[in-house]
Amino acid sequence: MTGAPPILECRGVAQRYRVRGGYQIVLEDLDLTIAEHQFVSLVGASGCGKSTLLRLVLGAEPPWKGTLRSRGEPITHPDRTRGIVFQRYSLFPHATVLENVMFGLEAAATYPLQKWLTWPWYRTRHGRRFRDQAMQYLGQVKLQDHADKYPHQLSGGMQQRVAIAQALIMKPRILLMDEPFGALDPDARESLQRSIVSTFRELDTTVVLVTHNLEEALYVGTRLLVLARDAQTPGAGSRIVIDQAITQGVPIDSPETRELLTRVRHTAFRS
Amino acid sequence: MSAAPRFRSIIGSPLAPTTRLLLGVLGVVLTVAAYEYYIYRHELAGGNPRFSPGFGQLWAALGELTEASPRTGSVPLWTDTWASLWILARGLGTGVAISAALGLAMGVLSTAHALCSPVVTALAKVPPTALIALFMVMFGVTGDAFKVALIAFGITPTLALGIALVARAVPRNTIVKAYSLGASTPTVIVRAIVPQIIPQVIEVIRLAVGPAWIYLIAAEYVSSSEGIGHGIVLAQRMVRIDHILVYVAWLALLGSAMDVALHGLSRLVAPWAAARRED
Numbered sequence: 170m171t172g173a174p175p176i177l178e179c180r181g182v183a184q185r186y187r188v189r190g191g192y193q194i195v196l197e198d199l200d201l202t203i204a205e206h207q208f209v210s211l212v213g214a215s216g217c218g219k220s221t222l223l224r225l226v227l228g229a230e231p232p233w234k235g236t237l238r239s240r241g242e243p244i245t246h247p248d249r250t251r252g253i254v255f256q257r258y259s260l261f262p263h264a265t266v267l268e269n270v271m272f273g274l275e276a277a278a279t280y281p282l283q284k285w286l287t288w289p290w291y292r293t294r295h296g297r298r299f300r301d302q303a304m305q306y307l308g309q310v311k312l313q314d315h316a317d318k319y320p321h322q323l324s325g326g327m328q329q330r331v332a333i334a335q336a337l338i339m340k341p342r343i344l345l346m347d348e349p350f351g352a353l354d355p356d357a358r359e360s361l362q363r364s365i366v367s368t369f370r371e372l373d374t375t376v377v378l379v380t381h382n383l384e385e386a387l388y389v390g391t392r393l394l395v396l397a398r399d400a401q402t403p404g405a406g407s408r409i410v411i412d413q414a415i416t417q418g419v420p421i422d423s424p425e426t427r428e429l430l431t432r433v434r435h436t437a438f439r440s
Numbered sequence: 441m442s443a444a445p446r447f448r449s450i451i452g453s454p455l456a457p458t459t460r461l462l463l464g465v466l467g468v469v470l471t472v473a474a475y476e477y478y479i480y481r482h483e484l485a486g487g488n489p490r491f492s493p494g495f496g497q498l499w500a501a502l503g504e505l506t507e508a509s510p511r512t513g514s515v516p517l518w519t520d521t522w523a524s525l526w527i528l529a530r531g532l533g534t535g536v537a538i539s540a541a542l543g544l545a546m547g548v549l550s551t552a553h554a555l556c557s558p559v560v561t562a563l564a565k566v567p568p569t570a571l572i573a574l575f576m577v578m579f580g581v582t583g584d585a586f587k588v589a590l591i592a593f594g595i596t597p598t599l600a601l602g603i604a605l606v607a608r609a610v611p612r613n614t615i616v617k618a619y620s621l622g623a624s625t626p627t628v629i630v631r632a633i634v635p636q637i638i639p640q641v642i643e644v645i646r647l648a649v650g651p652a653w654i655y656l657i658a659a660e661y662v663s664s665s666e667g668i669g670h671g672i673v674l675a676q677r678m679v680r681i682d683h684i685l686v687y688v689a690w691l692a693l694l695g696s697a698m699d700v701a702l703h704g705l706s707r708l709v710a711p712w713a714a715a716r717r718e719d
Contacts, residue, residue: 229616247619255613255617263636263710263712273621273623275631276624321712335621339622
């Protein structure tokens with residue numbers, strides 16, 4: 170794929186929000202290129218704009234300045250080329266686990282308006298194929314035995330795994346995750362981390378994971394991005410202060426990780 | 441072995457099913473006792489027993505109302521009930537259809553919300569009974585049309601606002617997620633938003649049934665040849681308090697039955713919601 174435009178390219182991206190009596194700049198002058206098969210961990214202190222960056226990449230809000238492109242096409246709205254897993258509310262409460270995973274296949278199948286009319290016929294014809302495919306992805310996250318349950322019947326960690334299968338079945342160019350471990354207890358958090366890493370290795374996808382937890386970011390990622398504000402200039406937005414390749418799945422207490430940890434803490438997490 | 445502490449927080453602590461049932465029965469018993477006490481005081485003060493019918497009299501009144509009329513051969517309570525229910529069904533149906541479309545549009549599209557919400561909010565504050573004369577002029581004094589219109593007009597604004605509120609409360613993440621799975625805007629509305637708000641919409645409709653009855657009875661008071669409201673007007677003219685109380689009890693029963701039916705419908709179409717509430 171040499172020569173093809175990158176999966177994600179941000180040029181001079183800035184974002185600001187209206188606050189009382191003016192604007193607050195959240196992100197500033199942000200340049201970022203993400204290539205295939207990277208697992209990017211995006212960390213920063215709370216309120217530094219990591220989730221904002223993710224929403225911009227998703228297309229859920231327009232940037233104030235700059236351009237975002239995916240494979241050269243400008244990002245204007247959320248679409249199936251970029252999957253997302255949120256901290257909460259990723260699943261549809263009214264659908265079973267299997268229906269949740271099939272949602273994208275069926276939604277994409279009804280996309281041209283004329284297919285709405287032939288939908289019952291279409292569904293009987295392709296339902297079996299969608300079902301098999303969804304079961305395969307559920308197997309990937311080891312939830313094939315829970316296909317007929319509703320999301321509220323699953324634990325938080327299982328729900329997140331369903332959300333991952335639900336996003337991956339659309340074969341997005343890039344999978345975005347916004348604090349996917351945020352609402353989980355420590356045990357579930359650890360097993361989901363392992364599950365995400367193994368799924369990433371098996372499917373060879375591209376991932377951007379946002380977290381405020383530095384250890385987590387170092388464990389799951391192959392590339393570490395640290396977002397922070399310059400404390401010297403008041404009113405400045407966040408920029409990328411550290412961008413470096415890391416080794417996925419390395420224990421936290423190895424010497425090189427510890428050195429990196431101290432450095433990141435010093436630059437981005439001073440309070 | 442120490443005894444478990446007996447009292448925890450009073451608010452929100454659950455009850456055993458038998459306790460709940462017994463308390464429900466106690467509520468009925470207390471209500472009946474309160475009425476009996478009223479009768480007792482009324483008679484003690486030397487009041488006219490016509491104004492304080494006992495349960496025996498009420499039973500007799502029920503017999504009178506369910507007796508086939510020698511002139512027409514029909515039972516007045518049943519003809520009144522069917523006439524009222526038929527108007528109510530059409531009024532509720534029209535109101536729900538309009539408010540579902542309006543409420544969903546307001547809940548989903550910010551433009552529709554900005555356009556409609558001031559007008560709908562203002563209309564929701566208008567007592568529909570104030571417009572009876574207008575509806576009679578518009579839809580005719582005789583016939584059901586003005587009653588149906590009054591019910592529909594009465595419930596639509598509140599119902600639309602309620603549905604809009606419910607639709608707007610769908611987490612933004614859920615909608616973004618649906619788009620990111622390749623759904624078009626109609627698909628997001630039909631497959632992601634509508635199914636998950638259905639139980640709450642049924643709840644909002646349940647709350648509108650009470651007001652719908654009020655508007656129906658009010659309309660029947662003004663002009664009708666049959667219907668429960670008409671029956672009450674006749675009883676009023678003849679000062680038959682016993683008949684009025686039978687009609688009232690019947691209304692309470694019908695209303696409760698509709699409530700139970702809508703609750704059952706909610707559980708039937710959205711089994712996931714009931715289970716989720718119990719968490």
